[in-house]
Amino acid sequence: MPKVAREATNPRKPKLGQHFLQSEAAALRIVEALGDVSQETVLEIGPGRGAITELLARRARRLIAVELDRVLSAQLRMNFSLYPNVEIIEGDFLKIELDTVFGAKPGSVRTGLNFTPEPARVIGNLPYYITSDILLRLLENHRYFSTIVIMVQKEVADRLAASAGSRDYGLLSATAQLYGRVEQLFTLPPSAFNPQPKVQSSVVRITIKPRAEALRVPEAEFIAFLKLGFGQKRKTLWNNLKARYDEDTLRGALVKSGVKPAIRAEALTLERTAALFRALAQTGS
Numbered sequence: 210m211p212k213v214a215r216e217a218t219n220p221r222k223p224k225l226g227q228h229f230l231q232s233e234a235a236a237l238r239i240v241e242a243l244g245d246v247s248q249e250t251v252l253e254i255g256p257g258r259g260a261i262t263e264l265l266a267r268r269a270r271r272l273i274a275v276e277l278d279r280v281l282s283a284q285l286r287m288n289f290s291l292y293p294n295v296e297i298i299e300g301d302f303l304k305i306e307l308d309t310v311f312g313a314k315p316g317s318v319r320t321g322l323n324f325t326p327e328p329a330r331v332i333g334n335l336p337y338y339i340t341s342d343i344l345l346r347l348l349e350n351h352r353y354f355s356t357i358v359i360m361v362q363k364e365v366a367d368r369l370a371a372s373a374g375s376r377d378y379g380l381l382s383a384t385a386q387l388y389g390r391v392e393q394l395f396t397l398p399p400s401a402f403n404p405q406p407k408v409q410s411s412v413v414r415i416t417i418k419p420r421a422e423a424l425r426v427p428e429a430e431f432i433a434f435l436k437l438g439f440g441q442k443r444k445t446l447w448n449n450l451k452a453r454y455d456e457d458t459l460r461g462a463l464v465k466s467g468v469k470p471a472i473r474a475e476a477l478t479l480e481r482t483a484a485l486f487r488a489l490a491q492t493g494s
């Protein structure tokens with residue numbers, strides 16, 4: 210998945226991407242985008258000072274909130290100590306063991322050695338300096354999650370939700386859309402946060418529904434193929450794929466799948482990219 214801009218290491222910038230929501234109305238809209246959570250486990254990434262946490266604590270059956278900042282997580286633990294359904298974990302979302310987090314919960318099912326997690330809903334006003342790493346982790350571990358509602362830079366939201374053929378469609382869009390339905394819900398101005406970020410922010414909802422099986426492609430190999438196809442932005446699909454496939458194989462597969470060699474990967478829907486992938490796989494190269 211492509212990287213999104215990281216905040217430069219600048220001492221005047223808020224540490225750990227800390228831009229706290231100061232609009233209660235916005236916090237409520239984000240929480241409402243998760244739907245009815247009264248019977249659900251919710252995972253919050255980066256609860257910060259608890260703007261979203263507070264609303265969820267009263268609504269969710271179980272809330273697990275992971276905060277990296279030691280001081281903030283201690284404050285959260287204190288503030289939510291009277292809520293038996295709220296668990297504050299001090300840690301890095303990119304490193305926590307998801308099996309441990311979702312394993313020992315009331316009502317979970319363990320059948321022999323096969324642990325079937327009960328999918329949780331995810332919410333987070335994400336730290337923008339690691340948006341793509343967090344997204345990738347969520348998508349790769351999609352078996353744990355049913356719905357993901359996240360606040361990201363508007364530019365990232367535009368890319369996540371873009372349709373094939375549009376200006377913003379790229380590897381990020383194709384990868385996210387391989388795992389589910391992506392909706393861009395609403396946009397907030399910098400003034401909704403304190404301190405204010407330099408960029409606009411949008412809330413995106415991903416309803417997990419992996420599509421690899423329906424597209425008849427193996428997930429990991431297909432993602433590697435997408436990376437190759439989108440390899441160099443200005444190159445045609447032909448030129449990007451030429452690095453891996455010999456010209457005769459490529460020509461045959463393009464003809465078989467009805468894809469024009471001069472096309473760019475951004476113009477192809479996932480269905481057509483999958484058809485090309487299958488045609489290439491059939492040639493055995």
Ligand code: SAM
Pocket residue numbers: 225226227228229230231254255256257258259260261275276277278281300301302303333334335336337339
């Ligand atoms: N949810 C709060 C709100 O909306 O006001 C805070 C959002 S702030 C944009 C991002 C939060 O993520 C901060 O509290 C920051 O400390 C936390 N954070 C940064 N990196 C993290 C990581 N790797 N794992 C968990 N939390 C992280």
